[in-house]
Amino acid sequence: MKAYGKKTWIVPEGYIPKGSNGQAPEMTSHESISILNTSDKKANIQIYIYYTDRDPIGPYKLSVGPRRSKHIRFNDLTDPQPIPLVTEYSSLIESDIPVVVQHTRLDSRQAENALLSTIAFGTN
Amino acid sequence: MKAYGKKTWIVPEGYIPKGSNGQAPEMTSHESISILNTSDKKANIQIYIYYTDRDPIGPYKLSVGPRRSKHIRFNDLTDPQPIPLVTEYSSLIESDIPVVVQHTRLDSRQAENALLSTIAFGTN
Amino acid sequence: MKAYGKKTWIVPEGYIPKGSNGQAPEMTSHESISILNTSDKKANIQIYIYYTDRDPIGPYKLSVGPRRSKHIRFNDLTDPQPIPLVTEYSSLIESDIPVVVQHTRLDSRQAENALLSTIAFGTN
Amino acid sequence: MKAYGKKTWIVPEGYIPKGSNGQAPEMTSHESISILNTSDKKANIQIYIYYTDRDPIGPYKLSVGPRRSKHIRFNDLTDPQPIPLVTEYSSLIESDIPVVVQHTRLDSRQAENALLSTIAFGTN
Numbered sequence: 001m002k003a004y005g006k007k008t009w010i011v012p013e014g015y016i017p018k019g020s021n022g023q024a025p026e027m028t029s030h031e032s033i034s035i036l037n038t039s040d041k042k043a044n045i046q047i048y049i050y051y052t053d054r055d056p057i058g059p060y061k062l063s064v065g066p067r068r069s070k071h072i073r074f075n076d077l078t079d080p081q082p083i084p085l086v087t088e089y090s091s092l093i094e095s096d097i098p099v100v101v102q103h104t105r106l107d108s109r110q111a112e113n114a115l116l117s118t119i120a121f122g123t124n
Numbered sequence: 125m126k127a128y129g130k131k132t133w134i135v136p137e138g139y140i141p142k143g144s145n146g147q148a149p150e151m152t153s154h155e156s157i158s159i160l161n162t163s164d165k166k167a168n169i170q171i172y173i174y175y176t177d178r179d180p181i182g183p184y185k186l187s188v189g190p191r192r193s194k195h196i197r198f199n200d201l202t203d204p205q206p207i208p209l210v211t212e213y214s215s216l217i218e219s220d221i222p223v224v225v226q227h228t229r230l231d232s233r234q235a236e237n238a239l240l241s242t243i244a245f246g247t248n
Numbered sequence: 249m250k251a252y253g254k255k256t257w258i259v260p261e262g263y264i265p266k267g268s269n270g271q272a273p274e275m276t277s278h279e280s281i282s283i284l285n286t287s288d289k290k291a292n293i294q295i296y297i298y299y300t301d302r303d304p305i306g307p308y309k310l311s312v313g314p315r316r317s318k319h320i321r322f323n324d325l326t327d328p329q330p331i332p333l334v335t336e337y338s339s340l341i342e343s344d345i346p347v348v349v350q351h352t353r354l355d356s357r358q359a360e361n362a363l364l365s366t367i368a369f370g371t372n
Numbered sequence: 373m374k375a376y377g378k379k380t381w382i383v384p385e386g387y388i389p390k391g392s393n394g395q396a397p398e399m400t401s402h403e404s405i406s407i408l409n410t411s412d413k414k415a416n417i418q419i420y421i422y423y424t425d426r427d428p429i430g431p432y433k434l435s436v437g438p439r440r441s442k443h444i445r446f447n448d449l450t451d452p453q454p455i456p457l458v459t460e461y462s463s464l465i466e467s468d469i470p471v472v473v474q475h476t477r478l479d480s481r482q483a484e485n486a487l488l489s490t491i492a493f494g495t496n
Contacts, residue, residue: 004134004216004245005134005245005247008376010376010377010408010410010472011474012405012406012407012408012441012472012473012474013406013443013474013476013489014406014441021234022233022234026141026210026233027234033136034137034138034212034214035136035214036134036136036174036214036216038134038174038216050408050440050441051440051441052440052441052442052443055439056439067174067179067180068174068175068176068177069138069175069212069213069214070176071137071139071176071212086398088441088442088443089441090407090408090441090472092376092408092410100134100214100245101136102135102137102245103489104137104240105487105489106238107485107487109394109398109399109485110393110399110485113231113233113238114238114362114485114486114487115229115231115238115239115240115487116240116487116488116489117137117227117240117241117242117489118366118489118490118491119242119243119245119491120491121376121377121472121474121491121494122245128256128258128340128369128371129258129371145358146358150265150357151357151358157260158260158261158262158336158338159260159338160260160298160340162298162340191298191303191304192298192299192301193260193262193298193299193300193337193338194300195261195263195336224258224260224338224369225260226259226260226261226366226369228261228364230362232358237355237357237358237362238362238486239353239355239362239363239364240364241261241351241353241364241366242366242490243260243366243367243368243369246369252382252464252493252495253493253495269482270482274389274458274481275481275482281384282385282386282462283384283462284382284384284422284462284464286382286422286464315427315428316423316424316425317384317386317422317423317424317460317461317462319385319387319424348382348384348462348493349384350383350384350385350490350493352385352488354486356482361479361481361486362486363477363479363486363487363488364488365385365475365477365488365489365490366490367384367490367491367492367493370493
C-alpha cells in the first residue's frame, strides 16, 4: 500500500471551547485532528502546540498503525501537559511517513452544536 | 472536455452521527462526498474505509458518468458492508480518471443542524 | 498588482436548501462563491453547473473588476436558467486571468443557521 | 526551526455579521484569521481588504513573533480604517517570511452559533 500524504501538517486555528451541551462524550465541545495512514508501516507522530505568548509545548507523541485511521481530541492530550481551555493556539503535526490530516471542531457551548472542518496545510 | 482533478482523494475525518431531527431524507444526519467528473468518459470509483482497530473495508464501487456530478452519502454504502454509525473512520477514494472530491457532513442530532465541508486531499 | 490564483476552480458540493428562517436577504438559505481578483485587469468569469442526470448548463457569465471582490449567490443566477432548489449539483468556474474562489453555504432551514466553507479546488 | 508555509495568502470570503447572542467576547459574531509562524524570526504581516465597489484598503500592519501563533479578528482592525459590518469583502495577507493562515467565522446572529473554517489559499 502506498503511503499517501505529507510528513508535516499545520493547523493555525486552535481553541478548545469551555462548556458543553448534550451527552458526553459525543457532544462535548472538542477540537480534533483525524489522521489517515494508508501505508503498511506504523506512523510515529509528534505534535507541537504553539501559543500566542509563550514557547511551543511538545512533542506530544502517538502513533497510527499501518492502514489505520486515528481521531485525536486535543482535549485528551496530557503529556507533556494539557492544553488549556479558552486559549488560542496553533498546532504542528509531524510524521515519519506520509499521512493525511484533517482538523475539526465541535462547539456545543450553546444549546445546538456548531461544526467546522478543513484539510490541514500539508508540506514536506 | 478536460478531465480536471486528481485520481486519488483522501478524507481523514469520518463519522456518521446517530440520531436526527427534521424531515428525512434532507435533514437526516449524514456524511457525504460530492464528486465532479468534467471529462467525456465515465469515472470508475473505488472507495476504501479505514478504521481505528481493524483492516480497511472495500472497495465500494460506483461510477460517475461523463460530465456528471454525484453526491454519495456514506450512510447509503452497503456493499461489501454498511459503515457502522458512531464510529470513527477515514476514507480513500480512487478514480481511473481525474475527478474532484469534496467532503460534507450534516449533523442534526440536536434540534438545529450543523454543517462542515472541505475539499478532500487530492494526490496522484 | 500581481494576479494571484488560478484560472479554473471546481466546487463538487452544490445544493441550495429550500426554506429559510430569519430576515431576508442575510438569513436566506443560500450557496455562494466569493471571488477575489487582485490584478489590474477585469476578470471575465464563466460558470458551468453540472447535474447528476443531465448535461451541464452554462456558461453563466459575469465579471470581477480589477482589484475587486465579488460574492455571487448561486440562487441569483438566472441566465441561461435558474438552478433548481433541493437539487444536487457541482460547479466549474473559469476565468481568463488568475483569481481565487471560495465556496460557502448558509443553511437556515431550521431555526438556527448553519455554515460551511472551503477554498475551492484550483487548477490551470 | 524551519519556516513552514507561504508568503502570500488569500481569503475570498469575508463578511462580519451584525448582531450577536451570548457572552462577549467569545460569542460575539466575528471573522478571524489564525497565523502560525514556526520560524525563529518575527513575521511582519500586511493585510489588504478588497471590496466590491471601491479600491482596496491597507496595509493593516501587524507581526507574529518567532514560534508564535496569532489569531486576529477582522472586527478589531482599525488602522487605516475599520472594516464595515454587513459588507462583502476579501482579504490578502502578505508576510515577509513563510507562515500558514486559516480563516474562521463565528456567526451568532441567531440564538445558536454557526462556524465555518478553511485553510486559506497560499501562494508565493
